[in-house]
Amino acid sequence: MTSFARPPRWESPASDPNDETFGDVVEPTTLEAAGAYDAVLVGERYDGAVIGRRGAKEGPDAIREALAGVKSHHYDAGPVSSIGDLGNLRFPFSDVPSVQAEAEEVTSAVHETAALPVFLGGDNSLTVPNVAPLLERGSVGAISFDAHLDCREPVDGPSSGTPYRQLFDRGLDALAVVGARHFETSTAYADYLERKRGEVVTADEVRRDPASAVSRALEAVSGVDFLYVSLDVDVLDAAFAPGVSAPTPGGLTTADLYAALFEVAGADRLSGFEVVECAPPLDESGRTSDAAARAVAHFLAGYGGEWR
Template sequence: MFRTAGAWDAPSADPNDEQFGDVVETTTVDEAGGYDAVLVGEPYDGAVIGREGAAEGPAAVRDALAGAKTHHFAAGAVESVADLGDVVLVDEDVEVVQETVAEAAAAVHETDAVPVFVGGDNSLSYANAAPLLEAGSLGVVSFDAHLDCRAVRGGPTSGTPYRQLFDAGLDSLTVVGARHFETSTAYAEFLDDQGGAVVTAERVDVDLAGALAAALDAMAGVDYVYVSVDVDVLDAAYPGSSAPTPGGLQPRELFRLVRGVAADDRAVGFEVVETAPPLDEDGRTVDAAARTVAHFLAGHHG
């Protein structure tokens, strides 16, 4: 089910520089419950609508995270994190991949650790979150430039995961960082019909605290919250994603928002998807994705 992760290594020679490479350990599903959080790589981009490259995301994000310091000024040092390795994928067909990933995700959700899925394209969001639907009512806070509520035509894609989740029983979806002129009216109306909410990138810029409150208000009444970050939520100055566009969030805004949602006691899973190293410049999108993982961990355990 999982390909064992390689040993983590911290690049700094300073003994005072505790980095994620110093503290992340490798583990198995049977031992995962001994950690607060576990990383799961998902190297697949066979369903991406836009540009490919996200299959290389897990390795690059791990490498960038290994060199990040563990200290958060408010939460202290992040600790108790392990790496399960990559989900083993033996077929490129997206429906088969979703089934394989959903089985692996279910096994991780059954442990006491919070899963941190590192993709991979956005089609995997369905597989990562779907097992939680069996545990109770579920809401998703999605940080994304797009709504990803397209109807499934001829097979799932990176644009269909939340339509699939609603069809499977998803209770609530809030999309934070969505941009004007990046979605179609039909999909906006679909989300509205489902009782979903949109918190635009403009609203985040004007009132970040209010945007965070609106995102969490839309989760009222659900038992569990799943948190998803598509790195195209960032401004196009961070080009290492399938579909970068102007007008997006800055990393500092994303970090604060993710920490705020992670601090909710109902947050039971996290993912960062669509990080495409071959499309990046100077590794800045990869670095932002890695630090988004760190901020989720700090918020969840702070």
């Protein structure tokens, strides 16, 4: 049975007492007490489903370390607060189907709390158990910030490239992919998502008109009961995020990503957020972990900010 390891103790590296950081804000908690927080972090240390280079297993701890030093203040939203940390999931199995099934039992319990789940991956295969419990409760739409569509058919079993095919097979109602790159997706998968009436907003379109790109994504998932947001860090240009399984040029800038996440986080029906495919062993000077940590910060600011 999958369970939580003891949550880490958060500490701020700041020497100035006025520098409140996430290290001061995030508190270790338990599943029973999670409802007292606006959002709770859940670490998923698993990368057994990665098609390319592995390393995402180390993502949760590296993201936490980077986030602890990020100051809590957002100019538009005010200071971030009320964040708990449930710790990392323990996985008694290593094969992908068993990991997905075991993780779903725990993520279902997390979704039942009053807190917004923020999953720190780990590879993209964990999107399935992170979203699946919502499918039992009503209609679900997902916004995926990703260079790829992740709609491969799981012919040889599930992988980091199959989560949205698996979720559509289980009843996912809508999907919008933001930041998809030209020449990174096979025509067969582009055609599949078109048949599913999914929305694809390319990285080029985000650069040309970021506000319109976010509006299109939100419109594509309007009308659902629950909205889930996924960030695969490879949506960023390789210059900003070299530490991913498949870094490529032509992606989003951190500035465009953060603005989009902040906007999406304020949407109604928001029911979960994840950051996946951050692979510290493949990183350069912690650049990718830092980018991922600040993505979490911007999302949390948009979700709980004073402006809402």
